[in-house]
Amino acid sequence: MKNIVKILISVLLTITTSGIAQEYKFGKVSKEELLETSFQSDSSANAAILYESKNIYMEYTSRGFELVTEVYRRIKLYNKEGFDQASEEIFLYKNNSYKEEVMGLKGITFSIVNDKVVETKLKKDGIFKSEFSDKYDQKKFTMPSLTEGSIIEYKYKITSPFISNIDRIYLQYEIPIKKLEVKVNLPEYYNYKKFVTGYLPIDLKESSYNDKITLTSKTRTGSGFNTTRTHFSSNDIDYKVNKYTINANDVVAFIEEPYSGNTQNYISSIFFELSFINFPNKPIDYRSRTWEDVAKTIYANTKFGEELKKNSYYKEDIDQLINGVNDPTKRVALIYDFVKKKMNWNKKRSVITNKGVKKAYKEGTGNVAEINLMLTSMLDYAKIDAHPVIASTSDRAISLFPTLDGFNYVISRVKLPNGNIYYMDATDKYGVPNILSNRIIRGLGRVISKNGTSQMVDFRPTKPSLNRFGVQCEINDQGIVKGMVNLHHMDYLAHSFRVSHGAKDSESKAKRLEKRYGINELSDYTVKGVNEYGKGIVERFNFVVEDQAEVIDNEIFFSPLLFLRDKENVFKTDDRKYPVDFGYGFSNTYMINIKIPQGYEVAEFPKPQAFKLPENMGKFSFRSNIANGTIQIVVDETINAPVITADYYPVLKQFYNQLIEKENEQVVLKKI
């Protein structure tokens, strides 16, 4: 009974929606659409996609199945700011003689001129083709005769021999979409895995229908001088087509926010990745189906598994390196340092090797797979329990389903007999075990082994990294503050310092502080520990600041954190759709001693205070004391959670507001 009700409702819904649904036909734009002056559900939109249809299917040709993508878009340009949407560029992949091609490109601009609808067609002079690089061709076009309020329409078709990669299908853009229809029709022989990104619900429907391929073959009979006869025979092959449809209405525009981390995870989209191919009377060709398959597939790849096995090229060097060293921890350290020093990363990311580990080793340069597979292999050779970890970098959509395309990076994991686990990336010159570079920290990894077992790993540290400020200073009756700062950077914050400033000269390092904190005079700058990876960094300098304290009549006013106080809340927008991502947790602590001038007493000073974010995500404490003519302040700002979900955004914003208020509270000194 319940089911019947459900069906009825859905039928009713279908009827009502189809009753008002607008038909979108290429070239048939209504005057009402042209007269529209703003997008109904988002008046701030400069342009909107009124309709987009994407039709992806396989077509049987003489070369076998080919992937076809048909695109049709109708875009409304409300004002000049929206005109950027009138140019489109398409990258077309090529590999040897195989290449993707664009066909049947047509476009029309519709505008209202003197109350009449005027159409201008996209012609050859608005279409451009170029060889972008040896892997990609590029086709671009720009629509003619735009005015504010114009509607542009275009359609084209891309044919591709590369059936295993269906491009990521975006279901959201930086402008809103009124109506979106995506159809993906794939023959049963090809099985695809699907996974989605974003915070919008996706209405994916699956069904199937039957289709057939007619194969025509020609045979000739006859021999010698006899007339030859040609027989035509045709052979029908019936097969099933799996059909996926996604329909969406009024999709909101995607807007980037500060501290977004990886926005690729937040924009709505769907991926189709080839899982296996299963033709009748042929063995199943598995690409990926379960994590076990993914692991096996990658190990079977000659540019991964085979590369891990090779050891002749480094054998001698490693034998020599670890000769006499039996402690596994020391072995790991030796080998990791050896690879870091010897190998130089060419900035290329990949799960598989390119020129191969052997050549990479010889040249001292390589892509990430070459360097870290080499590292893993060497560790394994040294009898260390080491495994490769395939990973997706911080700028990629995270793959939660078994798929290989989701990964573009490899690092190494070591398990020591004492139970310690190290993640290591030898492409990062400043890296140390369990301190990974920014490019990977927001990503996700999977440790895999030959036998197919695998395990998901999160690279983010569990403990916040520390910045510790120590300040000794005195203030005079003119409000000028002189003193000394000791600044310790630990863990990830030390790593971050090395990456951004490590190679710069001392003067540049000092100048950056001068600029950041608005210090009038900064002198005697020293820095220690920059090259002692794994240890903290200590910066030390003397300062004079003239504008931190204010003398009004007989009183001096200042914030006891001086130039170190937070002045500005980075979270300015009122609401937020997706998480705040700090990368890693951090803690700033300040210990400040300020000696007050002779003849003055403390009239007011900020009282101790502490508050927290819910669920131990962060905390703030402020302690203050006066002893022997010195004001002592101890402050702790800690964010434990690297990622804070959108529902906590208002609380986080409030946390920072309160923190800034507290840090800006005033000390008042009064002339005795």
Place this chain on the structure above:
Amino acid sequence: MQKRSLCALVITVVLTFVKVSAQDHTNLQSIFIDSTLTKDANAVVRSEEIVIEINSINSMTIKTKRIVTVLNKYGRGHADSYERYSPSTKIKKLEAIIYNASGKEIKKYKKKDFSDRSVYDGISLMTDDRIKYFEYTPVNYPYTLVFESEVESSTTAFIQSWLPFHSYRLSVKKSSYKILNTSGISLRFKEVNFDDYQIETTNNDQEISYSISNIPGKLPEVLSPQYIEMTPQVKVALTDFSLEDVEGSATDWKTFGKWQYDKLLSGRNQLSQDTKDRIKELVSGAITHREKTKLIYEYVQNKTRYISIQLGVGGWMPFLASDVDRLGYGDCKALTNYTKALLDSQNIPSYYTVVYAKEKRDIDPEFASMQGNHVILNVPNEDEDIWLECTSQTMPFDFIGDFTDDRNVLVIKPEGGEIKKTKKYEPEENVLHTSATIYLRDDTSMISTIKRESKGLEYDWNYGVQFKTQKKQKLHYKEKWDYINGLEVNSIKHTDDKDSITFTEDIEASCRTYIKKAGSRLLVTPNLFSCDQSNLPKYDDRQTSLVLSRGYVNTDEYIINLPKGFTIGNLPEKKSIETIFGNYSYELEKLSDSQIKFRRFLKVLDGTFPKEKYEEYRKFRAQIKKIDKSRIVLQQQ
């Protein structure tokens, strides 16, 4: 201690060995570079030799051999060697070899090893320029790159200048430049900024050559002249030349402009009768040329958009006006030519004008050659000049802003070229006036209505906010006044008066915690909306002049209503600062027990000042910054 000396010994031995075994490459060792050249440098040009052979009007060969030692990762860009090519420029030879610090060859790239791709300039939809480049992953620093190329070009309208210092933080051991001219065509050249340098020179009919050596790297400084204005340069041009198969000859701007007019512009302004009629109707109600020009300019702004397409001679020759009329888009050349064509059709004279846009740079009045990177339109009107930026859909008529203001430009007339100066916006014209009414409450909150009116260049610097989305507009103001924690922007209204060129922003803002409490005292910063945020660096030994490229006047006047039950004792005295860079004043006036008035005035003059004056200017700004954020204490009544 012992261990260390042993190490030193080993190194010496290795070095000696290297020196012997790699004798040919001793000059490629990095370790012997003079320390004056490595200080303040990320890379050192060990030697650069450029030889340009001019064979005929449409054949020129450029041979480059460059040896660069890269000292650290920031110097990699200087060894990122590549060559551009196009249908008229062919690469004949291309080779790069990398040597390590001791001069041993470690990697060699032949022409086929270079990657090839189309140039993506970030602006153009399409160009036919391509690039061959290589990517090298350094194994160690320092390392040395030897780069050699030979490029043949049929375009001789551009001859690469001699520019021995490419950029900051780059030292030069030796750089030489030679032109061998066997074409029989005479060469013109001009030496710029040679005064402070020792440069060897040879000049005769067939050969020009220059060389310079041992110049340490320079560091960039803020508010300094454009790099190109300070660095030595030799500009060269042929009197007869070819540009993408279009031949020409010129000796000065008059003849150069004439050639451009005849060969690149003339005849490209044809329009259909239909369009002419439409324009005639459009301007039918207008009387003066100025009024008509304004109508036509606004018509173009509505009809067209900027799309850059640079193919072949199309890099210098505008699209046909009739094409722009049909397509509704074009680049700066096309849109300027189109506007000109529309004006032509109404017999309003106007001239296509070549300019350096964005960074303030002159077309050299004394040296005629292919220069500039943008095109605008000059419409002479009685005694004045109207300048039109035809690529903008939003600029008011007769307003070019800081994109092309106050610089020498080439105005191309049918009878020849002419150098003119574009409009200079004087400090008194660039006015931002902020007025506000502020209510302070005893719960520490503040609510204000603010009006900002901007004119002149201040218009240019402010009017863009209206094109942002509402959310971004709010953010814009929160960022502008980011020193007010917890600022809320409650309403925003913009009025863009394009006729008077005035942009008005009406904003209502509030903050729950504006007033800071210290015991029973309330602390208030009366300057809510014009706190100077600049932070100029201090230089121990400033090398370059101080350049204030544009002047302006900012005035503020606020009425501040004090919280109930609070009053103010003595107000601080008026503060004024007078300098050669301009003047500043800050003043508070008690209107009643519950109301005070805040006034601020800042005038900055444009100009170039000797380098010694920089510190004075920095102090001027620091003083302003300090006064701007000063506070007053309110007391309970």
